[in-house]
Amino acid sequence: MYLAESFAQAGHDVQLIEKEQSFMSRASFNNQARVHNGYHYPRSILTALRSRISFPRFVKEFGTCVDSDFAKYYLIGKPLGKVSAKQFLKFCERIGASCEPAPSSIQKLISPNLIEACFSVTEYAFDAQKLRDLMVSRLQAASVRCRMGVLVEKVRQQGTGLLVTLRDLATDEQDEIYADHVFNCTYSHINYVLARSGIELVPLKHEMTEMCLVEVPDELKKAGITVMCGPFFSVMPFPSAGMHSFSHVRYTPHYEWLDKPGDTYCDAQMKFDEDRRTSAWRYMQKDAMRYMPILGECRYERSLWEVKTVLPRSESDDSRPILFRAHHGLRGFHCVMGGKIDNVYDAVEAIASQQLLN
Ligand SMILES: Cc1cc2nc3c(=O)[nH]c(=O)nc-3n(C[C@H](O)[C@H](O)[C@H](O)COP(=O)(O)OP(=O)(O)OC[C@H]3O[C@@H](n4cnc5c(N)ncnc54)[C@H](O)[C@@H]3O)c2cc1C
Numbered sequence: 001m002y003l004a005e006s007f008a009q010a011g012h013d014v015q016l017i018e019k020e021q022s023f024m025s026r027a028s029f030n031n032q033a034r035v036h037n038g039y040h041y042p043r044s045i046l047t048a049l050r051s052r053i054s055f056p057r058f059v060k061e062f063g064t065c066v067d068s069d070f071a072k073y074y075l076i077g078k079p080l081g082k083v084s085a086k087q088f089l090k091f092c093e094r095i096g097a098s099c100e101p102a103p104s105s106i107q108k109l110i111s112p113n114l115i116e117a118c119f120s121v122t123e124y125a126f127d128a129q130k131l132r133d134l135m136v137s138r139l140q141a142a143s144v145r146c147r148m149g150v151l152v153e154k155v156r157q158q159g160t161g162l163l164v165t166l167r168d169l170a171t172d173e174q175d176e177i178y179a180d181h182v183f184n185c186t187y188s189h190i191n192y193v194l195a196r197s198g199i200e201l202v203p204l205k206h207e208m209t210e211m212c213l214v215e216v217p218d219e220l221k222k223a224g225i226t227v228m229c230g231p232f233f234s235v236m237p238f239p240s241a242g243m244h245s246f247s248h249v250r251y252t253p254h255y256e257w258l259d260k261p262g263d264t265y266c267d268a269q270m271k272f273d274e275d276r277r278t279s280a281w282r283y284m285q286k287d288a289m290r291y292m293p294i295l296g297e298c299r300y301e302r303s304l305w306e307v308k309t310v311l312p313r314s315e316s317d318d319s320r321p322i323l324f325r326a327h328h329g330l331r332g333f334h335c336v337m338g339g340k341i342d343n344v345y346d347a348v349e350a351i352a353s354q355q356l357l358n
């Protein structure tokens with residue numbers, strides 16, 4: 001949506017094709033809603049520093065969609081943690097991010113044998129529903145033509161441009177549109193379009209994820225907790241539902257698979273539709289209670305399920321670079337994926353630097 005708006009503002013005639021009935025109903029809704037400010041990436045300094053640049057920009061541009069009305073704490077877990085408190089403090093200093101000892105009201109809620117230190121930091125959450133409404137009105141203002149419930153099936157070269165085959169999911173009717181440039185921003189579905197078009201797949205790692213939505217006890221209503229950095233968990237305000245999201249490094253991903261060039265494509269949407277969805281909430285809660293016994297008082301409401309897609313190289317350092325493949329397989333066909341919501345800024349920059357649309 002953000003890219004479509006920027007292209008339209010630059011004077012291009014833009015059509016945005018979405019297979020769901022509304023925008024931002026997939027990964028951009030089914031996520032943890034964290035506006036990253038660097039803290040989450042002690043193992044990837046580049047992602048941390050990019051987040052530090054994007055954070056103030058995102059908060060300024062989308063302030064009405066950002067919830068900053070809660071205290072955010074990063075707790076350093078042990079003994080399985082990959083960073084110590086000392087290393088985390090040093091890292092925060094390196095990226096210029098504030099990090100103070102947490103107040104006693106939080107310190108007293110933790111199990112000291114499993115938490116080495118608690119820090120107060122600055123990190124916010126976004127309201128995906130508000131963000132969607134804002135972006136829909138911005139797309140209208142920029143005269144972007146939007147088509148909902150329409151699946152992009154494939155692209156092929158036609159003269160100097162591209163023919164895109166579409167299928168209306170309500171009527172099953174096919175039609176085609178012609179474009180000079182096509183941006184494939186379909187996140188977990190990027191390789192669907194490539195496979196159907198006979199283009200080499202991009203290496204991607206997918207996880208079937210479960211994010212629980214819970215009511216937290218009063219002590220945590222205005223707080224977000226992230227335990228770093230290992231097989232731990234996060235409890236964050238989830239503004240669009242008025243609840244907290246609860247995720248766990250070990251239990252949020254239920255299973256994973258890889259897309260590799262040369263392999264037969266495995267349709268991420270089909271996996272999503274067919275998933276049996278047995279919640280791991282009890283496991284998440286049971287483990288998290290060891291670190292903060294008060295989490296035993298959380299009331300489970302429901303789960304958000306989504307295919308999470310990252311670059312395979314992120315597996316080792318948890319980095320979140322963008323994927324940008326200009327002219328991938330066909331002239332004028334470009335693949336773009338952001339590993340977090342504020343990566344739109346990096347994507348716009350990367351596209352501009354290639355002067356693709358001049
Ligand atoms: C569990 C989880 C937790 C996360 N936590 C955070 C977080 O806390 N903070 C953060 O910044 N990021 C987080 N992320 C990452 C973030 O959600 C994504 O980086 C971001 O939403 C990607 O935006 P997108 O527009 O590329 O993808 P999407 O929002 O998924 O948009 C892609 C759209 O393409 C449509 N589409 C797919 N295929 C086709 C097709 N063939 N034809 C037409 N339309 C199609 C889909 O329906 C979808 O609406 C998380 C992701 C997950 C899954």
